[in-house]
Amino acid sequence: MRRRALLAAGLGTLLPHPVLGGVPSSSGILYAISQDAAAISVIDSRTRQVRQTFATDPGPARAVHLGEDRLVLSHPEAQALSVLDLRDGRTIERVRLKGEPFGLTVHDGDLFATNWSEGTVVRIDGEALTIEGEVAVGKSPSDLVAAHGQLYVTDREMDRVCRIDIERMVVTGSVAVGRAPFAIALAPDGLRLYVANVRSASLSIIQAADLKPVATVAVGQMPYGVAVTPDGALILVVNQQSGNVSFIDALSLTPHANVKVGRYPEGIAITADGLTAWIANWFSADVSLVSILETRELVRLKVGDGVRAVVAG
Amino acid sequence: MNRRALFAGTAMVSLLPMLLARRAWAHGPTPHKADLSIDIKADPAKVWAVIANFGDISWNPNAENVESKGGNDPQAGADRTYTLKAGKAFKGGGQMEESLDDYDAKQMTYSWRLESEDVESFPVSFYSASIVVAPADGGSKVSVEGRFYRGDTGNEPAPGQDDEAAEAAMAEFLQSALDGIKIKAES
Numbered sequence: 282m283r284r285r286a287l288l289a290a291g292l293g294t295l296l297p298h299p300v301l302g303g304v305p306s307s308s309g310i311l312y313a314i315s316q317d318a319a320a321i322s323v324i325d326s327r328t329r330q331v332r333q334t335f336a337t338d339p340g341p342a343r344a345v346h347l348g349e350d351r352l353v354l355s356h357p358e359a360q361a362l363s364v365l366d367l368r369d370g371r372t373i374e375r376v377r378l379k380g381e382p383f384g385l386t387v388h389d390g391d392l393f394a395t396n397w398s399e400g401t402v403v404r405i406d407g408e409a410l411t412i413e414g415e416v417a418v419g420k421s422p423s424d425l426v427a428a429h430g431q432l433y434v435t436d437r438e439m440d441r442v443c444r445i446d447i448e449r450m451v452v453t454g455s456v457a458v459g460r461a462p463f464a465i466a467l468a469p470d471g472l473r474l475y476v477a478n479v480r481s482a483s484l485s486i487i488q489a490a491d492l493k494p495v496a497t498v499a500v501g502q503m504p505y506g507v508a509v510t511p512d513g514a515l516i517l518v519v520n521q522q523s524g525n526v527s528f529i530d531a532l533s534l535t536p537h538a539n540v541k542v543g544r545y546p547e548g549i550a551i552t553a554d555g556l557t558a559w560i561a562n563w564f565s566a567d568v569s570l571v572s573i574l575e576t577r578e579l580v581r582l583k584v585g586d587g588v589r590a591v592v593a594g
Numbered sequence: 595m596n597r598r599a600l601f602a603g604t605a606m607v608s609l610l611p612m613l614l615a616r617r618a619w620a621h622g623p624t625p626h627k628a629d630l631s632i633d634i635k636a637d638p639a640k641v642w643a644v645i646a647n648f649g650d651i652s653w654n655p656n657a658e659n660v661e662s663k664g665g666n667d668p669q670a671g672a673d674r675t676y677t678l679k680a681g682k683a684f685k686g687g688g689q690m691e692e693s694l695d696d697y698d699a700k701q702m703t704y705s706w707r708l709e710s711e712d713v714e715s716f717p718v719s720f721y722s723a724s725i726v727v728a729p730a731d732g733g734s735k736v737s738v739e740g741r742f743y744r745g746d747t748g749n750e751p752a753p754g755q756d757d758e759a760a761e762a763a764m765a766e767f768l769q770s771a772l773d774g775i776k777i778k779a780e781s
Contacts, residue, residue, distance in 0.1 A: 316624065340624060358624055360749060381749065398748060502668075502695040502705070503722060521741075522695045522705050522722050545741055564627060564739055587627075 310594025311550060311559050312352060312367075313568050314344050318585025321352070321365065322568075323594075324559070326552050329570060329580050335370030338363045343548075344592045345385040345392070347407055352592065353392055357381035362394060364410070367594075376410050378403060384435075388427035388447060395422035395434060402434055404450055414450040418443045426467040426474070428489060433474050435462040442476055442485075444492060456492040458485035466507040466516070468531070475516050477504035484518055484527075486534060496534050500527040506549040508558065510573060517558055517573075519546045526560060528576060538576040542569035548590035561588040626757065628723065628740035628764050632772040634733055636779040641734040642702040642727045644778045648694045649674050653774040656681060656767060657690070666704070668694045678715050681770065683762035688715025695722070702727040713745035716767070717759040723768075736775055738768050 309326040319341060323333040338361065341354040351373075352365045362382055364374035380399035385392065391413070392405040402422060404414040420438035427433075432445040436455070442462060443455045459478025462485070466475045473495065476485040482502050486495040501520025508517050509531070516529040524546060528538040543562025546569070551558045557579070560569040566586045570579045634641050644653055649662025649672070657676040664672030672694035680686035691709040698704065705724035713719055723740035742764050745755035 317627075342624075358749065503707070522707065522724075544739060563625065564629075564741065587625075 308594040309552065311552070311568075312344060312592045312594060313559070313561055313584045313588050314341050314354065314548075314590040314592070315566070315585030315588040316340050316342055317587025318566075320585035321354075321370070322582075322584040322588075323367075324568065324582065324584075326557065326559075326570070329582065331582055331584065333370070334585065335365065337365065338372055338375070342383055343385050343590050345387050346592065347387055347392060353385055353387075355382040355385055355394060357383050357397060362392075362405070374410055376405060376412075378412070384422065384424040386425050386427050386432070388432070391447075393425060393427065393432055393447075395425055397421050397423065402432060402445060404447075416445055416450045416452060418445070418452060423463045424465045426465050428467050428471045431489075433465060433467070433489065435465045435476060437461050437463055437479075440478075442474065442487060442492070454492050456487055456494060458487070458494075459483045459497065463505055464507045464519075466509050468509055469511055469513045473531075475507050475509060475518075477507045477518055479503050479505060479521075482520075484516065484529065498529055498534050498536065500529070500536070501525055501539065505547045506560070508549045508551045510551055511553065511555045515573065517549055517551065519549045519560055521545050521547055521563075526558070526571060528573075540571050540576050540578060542571065542578055543567050543581055548588075550591040550593045552593060559591045561591045563587060563589050624757075625741045625743055626761060626764070628721070628738065628742060628768055630765070630768050630772060631735055631737040632776050633730060633735055634776045634779050636733055638702060638727050638729050638734045641736060641775065641779045642699075644775055645725065645727070645736075646699065646702075648672050648697070648704060648706070651676065653778040654771050655679070655774045656686070656770055664694070666694065666697045666699075668697060672697070673709065678712075681763070681766050683759070683766045684716045686715055688712030690716065696724075711745075713755060717745035717755050717763050719743045719745050719747055721764065734779070736772060738772065740764065740768065 311324040313322040321335045322331045325332045340358045343355045347353045350367045354363045362376040363372045366373045381397040382394040383397045384395040390407040394403045401415045419436035423437045425434040434443045441455045446453045458476045459481035461480035462476045463479045464477040474487040484498045500518045501523030503522035504518045505521040506519030518527040526540045542560045543565040545564035546560045546562045548561040558571045567581045651657045656679045660676040662674040664670040675691045678686040692706045693709045695705045703726040707722040721742035744760035746752045
């Protein structure tokens, strides 16, 4: 890895044991990432209040936990990733990445980012923060999840999901989904992938092990976010153009509710207790707290402009 | 930092063919907001009647040669195509194809999106928008909300295809549309 050797200058910092990206913790803390405001709102799910706001580098789009106290942010326009210390909100590391880093996940201590403009997925050492590998997947890869030593990447402009073998960093397969797949979630048992297709207003359900399509379910207009409850029973899909969240029964794959949220919603995170979901409303610059049991919005909190993602604490 | 500079240099050389091949299809990761409204001295029902038919945009001063299909039914593939007339912030001359996403006559609102772009004519690679008519001060207020991306979504957008160009084009396009609705509804 020549790049690794060239880049190994002074970025190494000891990190706490990293956790899997996207796994909700029990802290009840949520982070809302506002791209235009360059801010992170720290939200307490229990008091339903914004506890604190941290300033970040310009244009954060997505975030993932890298260990308990660190949050990695992607900055597509700035061609960089930044690492925030969640204890005081300081930016403690920066990683330059040619292109437009966007979707993020963490697996086995390593960090992975989709590179929107270069059509690749980049592997970054979670401790040294050095670039270890890059693999071409297609056009405009937007989101990714990791399971069984594999990455599953939405290849938005190729209308497919690509599978990458993490060990070798090679693409080992792909599956056609709907038009413009943007967001992807993994069932808690790791068996199924849920893919939100923006332009065909549908959710593709894919068997992770062999990339076999299971079903396609109609959702609202322009689905931009997807999440699964911790028990795997419900899939929540955020429909940006319809301004609501579709609740889909994971067993029967039938929609059973639609909950109206704020304007132009995008990202979603489900709290660890599985009782509530937070949704980032990009246009109205607020986050909606939705009761999953009651299928209704409980509260809407003002956050920074251009909020696109929420991450469980 | 020499090592990093060296890395950036080699990476740029190897990625150059991809940069040159970039096209407008990949509307990039930073969306922009459109948020406009206009007060109209006319009953909401009268204002709604002006815009209620998705395929009829005779009120829009920037649209000509309008063709439509599917009526007001998103499930039926409601869609309108028109030639964009030149404005101050856009050259025009290209085709705009817009499709209907949601339609609610009771709430006097619908939402639509740009289906296929022509960034030379209009320097925006994608937009989605919604319009709503509401009662206000004995008359009406028409509001438009939208989300859009600049024409060139690369990191170094070409002149005329950057954020400023997209903001200016979108603002003028939507403002003249609202003005058009006002003129027709108040006449």
